[in-house]
Amino acid sequence: MKKGSDKILVGGLQPLTMIDFPGRLASVVFTQGCNLRCRFCYNRTLLGEKAADPLSWESVIDFLRDRQGFIEGVVFSGGEPCLQPGLLDALREVRELGFDAALHTNGFFPDIVEAALAERLLQFIAVDFKAPFEKYQSITRQPVDRVAYGRVADIIVAAGIKHEYRTTVHPGLLSDSDIMLMADWLEEKKISNYAIQKFKYGEALDQSLPPVNASFLQAATLFKLRARFTGFTLRSDDVSVDSLKQAA
Ligand code: SF4
Numbered sequence: 001m002k003k004g005s006d007k008i009l010v011g012g013l014q015p016l017t018m019i020d021f022p023g024r025l026a027s028v029v030f031t032q033g034c035n036l037r038c039r040f041c042y043n044r045t046l047l048g049e050k051a052a053d054p055l056s057w058e059s060v061i062d063f064l065r066d067r068q069g070f071i072e073g074v075v076f077s078g079g080e081p082c083l084q085p086g087l088l089d090a091l092r093e094v095r096e097l098g099f100d101a102a103l104h105t106n107g108f109f110p111d112i113v114e115a116a117l118a119e120r121l122l123q124f125i126a127v128d129f130k131a132p133f134e135k136y137q138s139i140t141r142q143p144v145d146r147v148a149y150g151r152v153a154d155i156i157v158a159a160g161i162k163h164e165y166r167t168t169v170h171p172g173l174l175s176d177s178d179i180m181l182m183a184d185w186l187e188e189k190k191i192s193n194y195a196i197q198k199f200k201y202g203e204a205l206d207q208s209l210p211p212v213n214a215s216f217l218q219a220a221t222l223f224k225l226r227a228r229f230t231g232f233t234l235r236s237d238d239v240s241v242d243s244l245k246q247a248a
Pocket residue numbers: 034035036037038040041042043047078079080106128
């Protein structure tokens with residue numbers, strides 16, 4: 001089998017996660033390079049084409065072999081993993097070692113997602129949803145292809161793969177009505193799992209973004225989202241939907 005070793009740039013490895021691959025103990029492979037420059041991005045070291053401290057793919061495979069029987073899954077995150085010419089080969093290698101595989105993507109690479117799903121290389125996919133499309137570039141600071149993004153959603157739903165769409169919220173970038181517009185689009189696409197993540201202050205690419213307090217979205221918005229998605233998740237260090245009073 002052709003190996004992905006010379007075609008995948010690895011910028012980091014997280015040995016163990018219990019949150020990035022639902023239902024699996026997993027390791028995370030962070031690939032190097034991204035096509036976007038999101039203002040809230042906290043993976044700035046992974047954005048450029050060259051990793052400060054790159055890992056060889058062989059060393060990643062050796063690491064995973066040592067953990068067979070303990071780790072259940074491998075997550076490909078980034079950066080943007082779909083930019084890697086060796087991603088599909090790397091996924092095949094990981095699957096041949098007996099691991100389940102997950103992909104975290106910004107959602108603009110339908111051909112790669114389609115090919116991976118056609119071969120059943122993925123068991124979970126998480127897709128960023130940054131903004132209503134009219135506002136997308138104000139956050140990503142790079143042009144994006146709305147048609148390609150829509151195709152990815154269609155491919156995911158048609159395949160029936162476990163998935164999550166996720167939005168990082170900073171109230172200076174997204175309003176409650178923006179979020180509801182995005183929810184409309186997700187519902188139209190029949191996406192059933194949606195997560196809202198509170199902006200993490202400190203490491204953001206755009207250092208002018210101020211910290212965010214617990215009321216970064218209105219309680220009423222969160223309740224509406226919970227009612228609209230069978231799988232709704234709120235990721236915040238200081239607020240949960242259940243802790244909020246139902247707005248009148
Ligand atoms: S947050 Fe944006 S810039 Fe950062 S890795 Fe993800 S898609 Fe790329």
